[in-house]
Amino acid sequence: MKIAVIGGGAAGLTAAGSAKGCSVTVFDHMEKVGKKIYITGKGRCNFTNVCDNQTFLQNIVTNSPFLRSAVSRFTPYDAIDLLENNGCKTKVERGRRAFPLSDKASDVIKALSRYAESNGAVIRLNSKVKDIVRTDNGYTVCTTDGEEHFDRVILCTGGMSYSQTGSDGSAYTIIKRLGHTVVAPTPSLVALLTKENLSAAEGLTLKNVSLRTEKIKPIFGDLMITADGISGPIALTLSAYASREQFPYKAYIDFKPALSADELDARLLRDFGAQLNKQFKNALDLLLPKSIIPFIIEMSGVDGVLPVNSVTKKQRARIVELVKNFELNVIGNEGFNRAVVTCGGVDVKEVFPKTMESRILRGLYFAGETLDVDALTGGYNFHIALATGYVAGSSAAEGHNG
Ligand SMILES: Cc1cc2nc3c(=O)[nH]c(=O)nc-3n(C[C@H](O)[C@H](O)[C@H](O)COP(=O)(O)OP(=O)(O)OC[C@H]3O[C@@H](n4cnc5c(N)ncnc54)[C@H](O)[C@@H]3O)c2cc1C
Incomplete structure (x- = not known):
């Protein structure tokens, strides 16, 4: 034959x-x-x-x-x-x-x-x-x-x-x-492009974070910030599960998946308490990688120079929300050739x-x-x-x- x-x-x-x-x-x-x-x-x-x-x-x-x-x-x-x-x-x-x-x-x-x-x-x-x-x-x-x-x-x-x-x-x-x-x-198993410009944090690898969408439950692992979006293991996995999703769609990073919102708030209170004389913009170093902090500050709407002991409960809640649900608008991917x-x-x-x-x-x-x-x-x-x-x-x- x-x-x-x-x-x-x-x-x-x-x-x-x-x-x-x-x-x-x-x-x-x-x-x-x-x-x-x-x-x-x-x-x-x-x-x-x-x-x-x-x-x-x-x-x-x-x-x-x-x-x-x-x-x-x-x-x-x-x-x-x-x-x-x-x-x-x-x-x-x-x-x-x-x-x-x-x-x-x-x-x-x-x-x-x-x-x-x-x-x-x-x-x-x-x-x-x-x-x-x-x-x-x-x-x-x-x-x-x-x-x-x-x-x-x-x-x-x-x-x-x-x-x-x-x-x-x-x-x-x-x-x-x-x-x-x-x-x-x-394309599947491919880096994702976001509307948000994260290039100031380009090259940063976030360890043990999670990524989800409205439809896809959290994927845990490492994530990389690129010049025009996100890559690394959990971004690739998300790209596979969402490969037939229409762009744009929203994805959410949880920078502290091991902590509940209440635990994170308690952690913030502890961190702020230990750095009473610092300005808010300098008081997140213990919690987050340096290059991510400016994004959180800007999106929180809290004045970065505010003394940390003046940050209100409501403002803290906003920070917790951003750390647990950092919203990204995924507008595309790097295409078949990547x-x-x-x-x-x-x-x-x-x-x-x-x-x-x-x-x-x-x-x-x-x-x-x-x-x-x-x-x-x-x-x-x-x-x-x-x-x-x-x-x-x-x-x-x-x-x-x-
Ligand atoms: C960068 C990269 C890294 C990867 N790493 C891994 C990994 O580590 N582990 C893993 O499991 N998977 C990995 N993959 C995926 C994996 O390599 C593929 O899924 C797998 O090799 C597919 O094999 P295939 O034989 O089906 O197709 P292919 O390897 O694409 O073979 C298709 C063949 O058909 C030929 N062809 C196509 N059209 C015609 C035509 N009209 N006439 C004649 N010939 C034709 C092509 O020349 C080609 O040789 C990776 C893929 C890429 C791109």
């Missing part, structure tokens, strides 16, 4: 290696396979998260139930075995994040390429797939080099983030022509979760980020590409359906 795999990323290479006993051709329009893999995990490639199935599914933001079968069939331990068996030693770090022992993403690319090649897969580089046409007995894959017939096709063309790595969204048109619905792609992952893609209602085969066209399969699935940071997105690639490749080879 002849199988075409479109896209030589994590999903495509895994699918190519898993389609055992078939004649597999991988098409990629870039000059190398796995270009995105080089930049994953800051060049180290956090390729999976060694957690149990339930925890894994909880870290999937979009269409977690669809992935239940794939991630139980191809577990984090299978991901480790796949790499180790193909010459890439691995290690597990804090937060159960797995990396190549060498800290080199290129070793993951080598291992996945070896896996594909060990199955005899032929890799065609610089070969852009322009169309895929259904025929009586399979598919014609039309590339910049010509046309070729295949019995089955596995589409692993990724999303739209970091398009310079090859995932430029060009395949969405082909996917739609084949009769599939593409849920509108939006987004770790794409939310949106092939509608999973049109794909069998146990095989990754299309419910519309038999013999057509999907894997990886091209599907409307996305997860939080921590190795989950890469694992989704490996797991769905494995399921699609082995199912296409076995001729399963449904």
